[in-house]
Amino acid sequence: MYIASRNSRSLQFCEIVMADLLDIPQPADKKLPKPDWLRVRAPVSQGYKDTHALMRQQSLHTVCEEAACPNIGECWSKGHATVMILGDTCTRACAFCNIKTGVPNKVDPEEPHNLAVAVGKLGLKHVVITSVDRDDLEDGGANHFARSIEYIRTTAPDTTIEILTPDFRRKDGNLEIVVKARPDVFNHNIETVPRLYQRIRPGARYFHSLNLLKKVKEIDPSIFTKSGIMVGLGETKEEVLQVMDDFRSADIDFITIGQYLQPTPRHAPVDRYVTPDEFRYYERVAWTKGFTMVSASPLTRSSYHADADFARMRDERARRLAAQQPAPANDNC
Ligand code: SF4
16 A cells, blocks of 8 residues: 555545554554663763764665664764665555655655765765665666676775665565675564564565575675574464574574664554563574674664674684684694
8 A cells, every 4th residue: 555645635535544544543542651771861862963964965865764763863973874775765665664654755866875975974984775675666676786896896995894685575676685785784674473464564475584694695795694583473482493593594693682662652552662671682682503703682673782793793704614624633642
């Protein structure tokens, strides 16, 4: 279903119908008080203001703003913004996501260049690029991703690049275009456990998303793969552990687990706030399952601390590869 304008009455009607269709409980059903561990400071720093000004100057959209991310004050104070390419309007309507749904604008051909300029000005060691879903485009936006990577490689060759892509469902052959551009990290979020897909992520398929990440690794094993889920949507602990096993079967290097927050009363309600102790439990279990990198905490998001986590993941891979090398022969024996 496409929606033309977010301000129209028909939009409100569509949203209510969509909520019914997706079986999203309405706001009166449940409103849990937010626990202390999820309270964050208001964004006021000069770094935040500078990042904000640069994004507007370069006409860039960010998922930090569109998704109302709670970490924006911290990330932007350090110049860490996650740019959202391919416009600000998504062709899907996931029950957890605050990004506007409708008929997207034409792709801005200047966007890869503007993005590369912003990356250079911010002096980033590591950049994360994401996008809306563009089911309306024949290639799903794959060539635009590839061009964005190529521009950044030219203008900021020392910056490592992480992409967080849509699922390219029904866009066969286009994943390869993105992989060929050789991002350092290929991230695609699974978002939730398979049982909740129909309600939370109706336009996607759990095993399609898993296979996408598996395929990235098969095409180019040097690229790190990453994926994450939100908890607090109604999943069980056992289901989270099963997702971890599925990730390992798909050879995914890095798992992120964070608390789901309801962006507006129209979105899926929070089922529960997972405690910091439970997050620590998930983190411990994930390490035992063999991931190269794990981030599990209430405020974890795919791009939260992505630069530092990338450096740790690269070091960890190097350490594991070194440990697999045969020990040098001992001449004294
Ligand atoms: S966690 Fe990611 S989306 Fe949120 S503010 Fe930081 S960079 Fe932006």
